[in-house]
Amino acid sequence: MRKLSCILSLIPFFAACSQVTPPAPYGPTPNKVQLEWQELEFYAFVHFTTNTFTDMEWGLGNSDPSVFNPTEFDVDQWMDVFKSAGMKAVVLTAKHHDGFCLWPSGYTEYSVKNSVWKDGKGDVVGAVSEAAQKHGLKFGVYLSPWDRHDDRYGTSEYVDYYRNQIRELLTDYGPIFEFWKDGANGGTGYYGGTESQERRVDARTYYDWENTHILLRDLQADVFIFGGCTDGRWCGNEQGHVGETNWCRLNKDKYHLGVPYNMDGLYCGEDDGTHWVPAEVDVSIRPGWFWHENENSKVKSPERLLDIYYTSVGRGANLILNIPPNDKGLISDEDVRSLEGFAELLKKEFGHCVNDGIKKAEATQVRGGSRTYSAKQVLDEDHETYWTTEDSTTSASLIFTFKNPTVVNRAMLREYLPLGQRIASFNIEAQTDSGEWIEIAAATTIGHKRLLRFDDVTTKVIRINILDSKACPVLSDVKFYESTNPLKRNESH
Ligand code: FUL
Numbered sequence: 001m002r003k004l005s006c007i008l009s010l011i012p013f014f015a016a017c018s019q020v021t022p023p024a025p026y027g028p029t030p031n032k033v034q035l036e037w038q039e040l041e042f043y044a045f046v047h048f049t050t051n052t053f054t055d056m057e058w059g060l061g062n063s064d065p066s067v068f069n070p071t072e073f074d075v076d077q078w079m080d081v082f083k084s085a086g087m088k089a090v091v092l093t094a095k096h097h098d099g100f101c102l103w104p105s106g107y108t109e110y111s112v113k114n115s116v117w118k119d120g121k122g123d124v125v126g127a128v129s130e131a132a133q134k135h136g137l138k139f140g141v142y143l144s145p146w147d148r149h150d151d152r153y154g155t156s157e158y159v160d161y162y163r164n165q166i167r168e169l170l171t172d173y174g175p176i177f178e179f180w181k182d183g184a185n186g187g188t189g190y191y192g193g194t195e196s197q198e199r200r201v202d203a204r205t206y207y208d209w210e211n212t213h214i215l216l217r218d219l220q221a222d223v224f225i226f227g228g229c230t231d232g233r234w235c236g237n238e239q240g241h242v243g244e245t246n247w248c249r250l251n252k253d254k255y256h257l258g259v260p261y262n263m264d265g266l267y268c269g270e271d272d273g274t275h276w277v278p279a280e281v282d283v284s285i286r287p288g289w290f291w292h293e294n295e296n297s298k299v300k301s302p303e304r305l306l307d308i309y310y311t312s313v314g315r316g317a318n319l320i321l322n323i324p325p326n327d328k329g330l331i332s333d334e335d336v337r338s339l340e341g342f343a344e345l346l347k348k349e350f351g352h353c354v355n356d357g358i359k360k361a362e363a364t365q366v367r368g369g370s371r372t373y374s375a376k377q378v379l380d381e382d383h384e385t386y387w388t389t390e391d392s393t394t395s396a397s398l399i400f401t402f403k404n405p406t407v408v409n410r411a412m413l414r415e416y417l418p419l420g421q422r423i424a425s426f427n428i429e430a431q432t433d434s435g436e437w438i439e440i441a442a443a444t445t446i447g448h449k450r451l452l453r454f455d456d457v458t459t460k461v462i463r464i465n466i467l468d469s470k471a472c473p474v475l476s477d478v479k480f481y482e483s484t485n486p487l488k489r490n491e492s493h
Pocket of ligand 1: 057182183184282289
């Protein structure tokens with residue numbers, strides 16, 4: 001009898017250990033490069049060229065190379081600033097629309113080699129790539145397809161020239177994590193002449209992107225190609241926000257670089273999309289992309305940067321924040337101060353996680369009753385483990401009980417993206433002393449990350465209700481925080 005009860009008591013143990021198959025992926029899923037890219041979350045954009053010295057945004061391609069002379073050029077200072085702000089990478093405009101090359105390209109005379117800077121021996125691309133590596137940041141390049149200087153622009157020779165430049169950049173400067181193609185295309189410029197002229201191209205066909213992508217991946221298999229909805233998509237604006245609903249899926253074959261198609265699709269992704277195309281939010285810390293002295297007083301405040309962080313990273317997109325060096329080759333004090341303030345705010349937002357005070361994590365349903373998929377899996381620091389339910393379930397709740405009444409005012413959630421993006425709507429509720437549930441936050445999609453800020457609530461029990469999901473929900477992480485920042489929600493978008 002004793003033996004039998006002993007055996008019976010082991011049944012739940014064996015049930016928990018038995019293999020319960022994971023959910024099948026839903027829709028398109030990210031590849032390894034896209035998953036690694038998504039983990040970077042927040043990185044720097046650096047716009048720097050002759051424009052910095054001529055006070056222009058879009059140089060016409062006729063500036064004398066000698067104007068490029070950053071007398072106190074110090075890339076270590078840039079990297080220190082980026083790193084202290086929490087950035088994990090940097091993307092440099094190796095060539096902007098004006099055509100001036102920040103490296104001594106073998107295929108044009110319009111580059112640093114004909115500037116007075118370092119007697120023409122300087123190489124900004126080389127210096128930034130080395131400094132990034134030294135400071136533990138990944139390095140990427142922007143290479144403008146449009147070139148307002150080069151006479152070949154508009155002919156097939158220019159496409160060869162562009163590809164030769166890709167060969168130089170992806171061969172000589174170490175690993176390139178992201179290659180940025182800009183959508184601005186054709187129009188007025190000098191194109192090697194003495195007078196401004198107009199040149200138009202058909203952006204759909206002219207560049208033959210398909211073969212350029214093959215070249216890029218041949219040179220560096222792990223490069224993330226941005227622009228034209230290749231590996232990631234532009235969010236459709238340069239103000240610092242992606243849609244509150246942000247799907248990583250897109251019918252990407254309908255989108256072409258520089259050809260306006262469906263702005264809503266860029267902003268929110270497409271629920272029925274055929275490919276995995278996550279969003280990147282590009283925005284400048286200043287009104288312009290290049291440094292202008294008269295914009296020193298218009299640098300975005302730390303609070304504004306925090307709002308941008310919530311409406312980009314906080315909605316599952318990556319944020320590429322432009323911080324343009326000045327004409328001395330340094331990040332200006334105004335930008336440095338703002339980024340320092342922003343880093344302080346971030347520390348206050350997410351510096352105090354209260355998860356340690358959780359004594360119990362439960363779910364209204366656990367797939368196969370298996371420990372592998374239990375509610376606890378969202379609390380470990382492992383992004384690879386997750387809570388999930390039976391296949392047919394599209395709404396369910398996670399319930400967290402704290403040891404003591406706890407103040408909570410921020411939350412972070414992550415879906416397990418290798419199985420596709422699923423959750424379409426959820427809310428968070430806190431239980432009052434009288435046992436009543438009050439809603440404290442609500443949102444639509446989650447994706448890589450969802451950050452929520454809400455008024456202080458003191459509670460012992462919090463629940464996350466998945467209200468709608470495309471397939472059974474798969475959540476990998478949940479964190480609750482007590483922020484010491486006053487709640488200021490200026491997310492106008
Ligand atoms: C735009 C460009 O025209 C701007 O000058 C800037 O480079 C920005 C990142 O992309 O389309």
